[in-house]
Amino acid sequence: MTAVPLGEPRRLVSLTIDGQEVTAPEGSTVLDACRRQDIDVPTLCYLENLTPVNTCRVCMVEVEGSRTLVPSCSREITEGLEVRTDSERVATSRKLVFELLVSSIDMSLVDAPTLGWMNHYEVDAERFGSAAKTVDQEVKIQDDLYVRDYGKCMLCYKCVEACGEDAQNTFAIAVAGRGFDSGISTEFDTPLPESACVYCGNCVAVCPTGALMFKTEYDMRAEGSWDESAQSVTTTICPYCGVGCNLELHVQDNEIVKVTSPIDHDVTSGHLCIKGRFGYEHVQNR
Amino acid sequence: MPQAANPAERAAIDALLGPPASGWDGGTRTDLDGHVAFGGLHGAAADRHLLLPALWEIQDQIGHISKGAMNYICERLSVPPADAYGVASFYSLLATSDRSSRIAHVCDDIACRNAGATEILEELSDRADVHTGPCLGQCERAPAAFFQLAGQRDRVVAPATTSAIQDVLDLNRVAEPTPVAESTPQLRNGAQDLSVMARVGRVDPLSLDSYLAHGGYIALRRALTMGPQAVVTEVKESKLRGRGGAAFPMGIKWEAVAAEPAADKYVVCNADESEPGTFKDRVLIEGDPFAIVEAMTIAGYAVGAGTGYFYIRGEYPDAQSSFEEAVQSARRAGLLGADIEGSGFGFDIEVRRGAGAYICGEETALFNSIEGFRGEPRQKPPFPTQAGLFGKPTVINNVETLINVLAIVTAGGDTFAGTGSAESTGTKVFCLSGHVHRPGVYEVEFGASLGELLAMAGGVVGDFKAALVGGAAGSFLMGDRLDLPLTFEATRNAGASLGSGVIMAFNSDTDFVDLVLRIGAFFRDESCGQCVPCRVGTMRQEESLLRLAAGSGDEGSLLADVAQVMSDSSICGFGHAASWAVQSALRSGLIGGSS
Numbered sequence: 001m002t003a004v005p006l007g008e009p010r011r012l013v014s015l016t017i018d019g020q021e022v023t024a025p026e027g028s029t030v031l032d033a034c035r036r037q038d039i040d041v042p043t044l045c046y047l048e049n050l051t052p053v054n055t056c057r058v059c060m061v062e063v064e065g066s067r068t069l070v071p072s073c074s075r076e077i078t079e080g081l082e083v084r085t086d087s088e089r090v091a092t093s094r095k096l097v098f099e100l101l102v103s104s105i106d107m108s109l110v111d112a113p114t115l116g117w118m119n120h121y122e123v124d125a126e127r128f129g130s131a132a133k134t135v136d137q138e139v140k141i142q143d144d145l146y147v148r149d150y151g152k153c154m155l156c157y158k159c160v161e162a163c164g165e166d167a168q169n170t171f172a173i174a175v176a177g178r179g180f181d182s183g184i185s186t187e188f189d190t191p192l193p194e195s196a197c198v199y200c201g202n203c204v205a206v207c208p209t210g211a212l213m214f215k216t217e218y219d220m221r222a223e224g225s226w227d228e229s230a231q232s233v234t235t236t237i238c239p240y241c242g243v244g245c246n247l248e249l250h251v252q253d254n255e256i257v258k259v260t261s262p263i264d265h266d267v268t269s270g271h272l273c274i275k276g277r278f279g280y281e282h283v284q285n286r
Numbered sequence: 287m288p289q290a291a292n293p294a295e296r297a298a299i300d301a302l303l304g305p306p307a308s309g310w311d312g313g314t315r316t317d318l319d320g321h322v323a324f325g326g327l328h329g330a331a332a333d334r335h336l337l338l339p340a341l342w343e344i345q346d347q348i349g350h351i352s353k354g355a356m357n358y359i360c361e362r363l364s365v366p367p368a369d370a371y372g373v374a375s376f377y378s379l380l381a382t383s384d385r386s387s388r389i390a391h392v393c394d395d396i397a398c399r400n401a402g403a404t405e406i407l408e409e410l411s412d413r414a415d416v417h418t419g420p421c422l423g424q425c426e427r428a429p430a431a432f433f434q435l436a437g438q439r440d441r442v443v444a445p446a447t448t449s450a451i452q453d454v455l456d457l458n459r460v461a462e463p464t465p466v467a468e469s470t471p472q473l474r475n476g477a478q479d480l481s482v483m484a485r486v487g488r489v490d491p492l493s494l495d496s497y498l499a500h501g502g503y504i505a506l507r508r509a510l511t512m513g514p515q516a517v518v519t520e521v522k523e524s525k526l527r528g529r530g531g532a533a534f535p536m537g538i539k540w541e542a543v544a545a546e547p548a549a550d551k552y553v554v555c556n557a558d559e560s561e562p563g564t565f566k567d568r569v570l571i572e573g574d575p576f577a578i579v580e581a582m583t584i585a586g587y588a589v590g591a592g593t594g595y596f597y598i599r600g601e602y603p604d605a606q607s608s609f610e611e612a613v614q615s616a617r618r619a620g621l622l623g624a625d626i627e628g629s630g631f632g633f634d635i636e637v638r639r640g641a642g643a644y645i646c647g648e649e650t651a652l653f654n655s656i657e658g659f660r661g662e663p664r665q666k667p668p669f670p671t672q673a674g675l676f677g678k679p680t681v682i683n684n685v686e687t688l689i690n691v692l693a694i695v696t697a698g699g700d701t702f703a704g705t706g707s708a709e710s711t712g713t714k715v716f717c718l719s720g721h722v723h724r725p726g727v728y729e730v731e732f733g734a735s736l737g738e739l740l741a742m743a744g745g746v747v748g749d750f751k752a753a754l755v756g757g758a759a760g761s762f763l764m765g766d767r768l769d770l771p772l773t774f775e776a777t778r779n780a781g782a783s784l785g786s787g788v789i790m791a792f793n794s795d796t797d798f799v800d801l802v803l804r805i806g807a808f809f810r811d812e813s814c815g816q817c818v819p820c821r822v823g824t825m826r827q828e829e830s831l832l833r834l835a836a837g838s839g840d841e842g843s844l845l846a847d848v849a850q851v852m853s854d855s856s857i858c859g860f861g862h863a864a865s866w867a868v869q870s871a872l873r874s875g876l877i878g879g880s881s
Contacts, residue, residue, distance in 0.1 A: 054665050054857065055816050055817050055818065055857075056818055057817050057819050057855045057856070057857075060855050068853070068854055068855070068856075068862060069854045074665055089854065092850065092851070093819075093855045096847055096848070096855075097819055100819065100822035100823060100851070103826070104825070127844060129829070131829070132826065132829060133825055133829065155815065155821070171369055172366075172368055174368040174372030175372050175660065175815075176368075176375040178375070178378075178813075178814060178815055179810065179811060179814065179815040179824070180810065180813070180822065180825045182814075182815035185368070186367075186368050186371075187353070187356065196367070196368065
């Protein structure tokens with residue numbers, strides 16, 4: 001049995017979402033309040049275990065009295081707030097943001113919910129023409145643990161946050177450059193093995209577009225053998241030290257192909273170190 | 287082994303930061319280092335705001351920022367190298383790869399390209415040390431060039447010619463800067479009417495005595511006898527609105543910050559004037575720097591802030607040194623520092639130099655820039671009055687806005703509110719450039735029409751076709767709008783915006799497609815890249831304009847869609863406004879086939 005910490009009691013705030021009176025605990029965001037009501041709001045740069053950076057702008061909602069749309073992931077609710085998630089204006093904006101993204105990066109590996117949203121908003125990036133500039137570039141393969149395919153990078157800042165203050169406090173990567181040319185980089189684009197990177201892989205775990213990927217997955221995808229339907233996920237505890245991190249071992253054909261940790265696990269919050277994340281070779285050293 | 291800084295790089299940094307205290311922050315390691323604590327990460331991280339000045343120091347002395355120099359800066363300031371690289375690579379005036387130590391940035395923005403910049407750039411196209419760049423804020427003497435000269439003071443040459451640029455780069459032949467009073471024609475019709483510009487051209491900008499002789503520091507002395515609350519009340523009653531572009535009522539900002547209980551508060555003067563076509567703040571800083579020092583001091587007194595930051599764009603070396611000298615003179619005279627004029631109130635000013643990023647004129651991006659982070663705007667709320675610079679309540683005002691405080695405190699808010707129009711009180715300094723006979727800054731009481739201002743600038747060269755009002759983030763006004771009074775309310779009702787006071791006139795010979803393309807390129811270049819609508823939207827907008835220029839007929843709906851998502855969903859005002867000029871050019875038929 002897991003003990004569930006209840007925390008401080010919080011006052012309930014009432015607000016209106018899509019014409020419906022609802023309540024949510026004080027300090028919640030509009031996104032929290034929507035999800036309490038099972039209102040589907042798309043998100044890409046948002047993750048429960050990271051500080052919201054509101055850069056992707058797909059979670060935009062209309063808030064009465066606000067000139068522009070508002071990112072629901074970072075707007076705290078206030079008494080009497082009037083929110084619309086279902087207006088024409090919101091739908092148009094979300095559709096266009098997805099279209100701008102699809103037109104500039106390779107989104108072929110996004111997860112099922114994201115694909116669902118893209119279908120829902122009938123995303124059509126063709127309209128920007130075949131000459132539309134993309135961030136397509138060579139894949140960076142600099143070690144045996146993970147690869148960086150920045151042609152798939154939507155600049156959600158999640159990896160930077162996971163590498164920095166939100167999890168690892170290593171600060172090996174940051175956003176460099178400016179505008180359309182900005183990208184995730186080590187200092188002077190130094191190769192990863194020579195950088196401050198400690199290979200915890202927490203950046204890989206939070207990446208929403210498959211720009212960061214286990215080398216095993218990358219190689220298997222390249223040879224066409226990657227098959228998620230043939231994978232089992234086994235939860236276990238990391239054998240290396242006494243912290244007690246939960247591991248999810250993704251296994252295909254009796255080989256560990258990827259390691260994750262549950263985001264709601266109160267020891268890891270989804271984050272691991274190099275040993276838990278990549279130190280599984282001995283298991284299959286037969 | 288990380289690369290080490292060479293002796294010259296170390297010396298430059300040590301000159302700025304002082305010698306390292308121990309092996310922990312870049313000094314020689316001794317046995318003692320293992321036994322001493324130096325305040326931990328918290329103490330060290332407190333120096334992060336020195337990152338941009340340190341990067342500038344290396345850029346200025348050496349000409350580019352090497353890996354070794356960056357490592358040494360990072361050791362000294364406890365900043366992760368990846369982070370510091372992210373910051374350095376954000377700014378266009380900082381070079382993170384080896385390049386010539388003498389660089390010319392030739393402005394090819396709207397005003398300069400109409401004044402021969404394109405030809406100059408063509409003639410110098412084979413030179414790697416000649417770069418093109420956005421508006422340098424010298425539009426009244428276009429075309430302009432800005433020089434980064436390692437080991438020397440950076441310089442501006444305007445008007446620039448091909449041979450003048452070659453002379454600076456190859457022969458180090460630079461003329462002394464022209465005093466602003468001579469370089470910038472202003473119409474003094476009834477000199478006593480001028481308020482903000484009253485002293486420009488008359489006062490010696492480098493002399494405190496001269497400033498005092500021209501009525502300087504009367505306002506501060508009066509403020510000190512009135513008390514902070516009364517100063518805020520006067521400013522509120524004046525109905526003064528911000529002159530930087532957003533036109534926000536200044537009194538509301540001041541009142542909010544004054545009411546905050548925080549112990550640390552800040553006053554920031556936004557002198558990052560980068561809106562294409564804007565140069566009024568440069569003229570004010572170069573011509574009357576003490577007025578800004580005095581106004582910032584009054585602001586600090588009114589809201590209870592002890593420190594002011596003056597953030598000036600990197601392309602204004604002459605204005606910066608004139609302001610820095612004024613700060614030093616004021617300090618020597620006890621008009622800055624502890625216990626000003628025996629009042630018990632202490633205030634001082636730090637100067638920060640931007641490094642080539644239009645976005646840093648956005649208030650929250652400016653805070654991030656001062657704090658040593660990338661100049662990326664923050665999502666609001668919280669607003670600066672609650673959590674601004676270093677997370678503290680902050681008053682941030684534009685140069686021209688602040689100078690108005692002197693008149694408000696001296697004459698009273700009521701009197702000030704009696705001038706101008708109902709919603710636009712006081713005077714406005716307009717920047718006239720483009721196809722007018724006498725480009726320059728012109729101060730008028732609010733209410734003057736577009737046509738009147740064009741006439742003041744000597745009228746239009748050729749047949750008037752359109753005026754870009756408000757800058758790249760503004761809109762085009764056509765001949766039927768010459769009677770429009772240029773007040774905040776009248777321009778808003780006309781679907782336009784005063785912005786920072788830019789009026790760029792264009793005659794019928796203008797290639798508007800080329801001009802709007804330059805605006806599109808400007809926004810693509812200057813987008814910080816943080817949010818998707820603006821980062822990708824400005825790129826798609828420019829691509830669409832390029833197709834339009836090549837004769838594609840149907841770009842209207844795509845441009846409208848991109849405009850809508852940028853203005854609805856971008857993080858900051860940059861994205862919100864990135865399509866305004868383009869959309870207004872389409873609406874007016876200046877581009878899009880029907881002209």
